[in-house]
Amino acid sequence: SDASVVQAIAALHARGLRVLFCPFLFMDVAQGNTLTDPYTGASGQPAYPWRGRITCSPAPGVSGSPDKTSAAATQTAAFFGSASASDFAVSGTNVSWTGGSEWSYRRMVLHYAHLCAAAGGVDAFLIGSELRGLTCVRDGAASYPAIAALKTLAADVRAILGAGVKIGYAADWSEYNNHQTGDAPGALLFNL
Numbered sequence: 001s002d003a004s005v006v007q008a009i010a011a012l013h014a015r016g017l018r019v020l021f022c023p024f025l026f027m028d029v030a031q032g033n034t035l036t037d038p039y040t041g042a043s044g045q046p047a048y049p050w051r052g053r054i055t056c057s058p059a060p061g062v063s064g065s066p067d068k069t070s071a072a073a074t075q076t077a078a079f080f081g082s083a084s085a086s087d088f089a090v091s092g093t094n095v096s097w098t099g100g101s102e103w104s105y106r107r108m109v110l111h112y113a114h115l116c117a118a119a120g121g122v123d124a125f126l127i128g129s130e131l132r133g134l135t136c137v138r139d140g141a142a143s144y145p146a147i148a149a150l151k152t153l154a155a156d157v158r159a160i161l162g163a164g165v166k167i168g169y170a171a172d173w174s175e176y177n178n179h180q181t182g183d184a185p186g187a188l189l190f191n192l
Helices: 002-014 070-080 105-118 145-161
Strands: 088-091 094-097 124-129 166-170
Touching: 002 105, 070 105, 070 145, 088 105, 094 105, 105 124, 105 145, 124 145, 145 166
Parallel strands: 124 166
Antiparallel strands: 088 094
């Protein structure tokens, strides 16, 4: 709950500790679902999969994938959403959503950024982790819409938390160094 996050931050500060906050994304995809697997096209995705599987549909490299087209940017934008810092109201340590019906990644991360600020601040804040299925999706030959969205999100979180807070993204080991595109033997881009 929001109250437990505020209490935990306050307790850590009271002990003289520094606080790093990482909103962690879990996928609520139950066993026996009939969702199309973007990596295989089969009916039914793995139960409670790793967030690194979030991607465009179908996934890059799969026949019919929107990868390297404007449709990939559209799908990525739908995941991130359009929530802005001004879509929240803060009263004491209570943070409430005043925007529309959007349930998006930006809404989640910005909510937690406001909550951390209301709780007295944190020393570091991660805007995400291990979104490798998204960070390799392109809307052109070398343009990555999820990377652009993460940069914008980092700037928005910076505006909420202030210049003294370290802002980062926790890349998966398979994404932090480069994107091996598969466009040609040995082809790679430095997307992050």
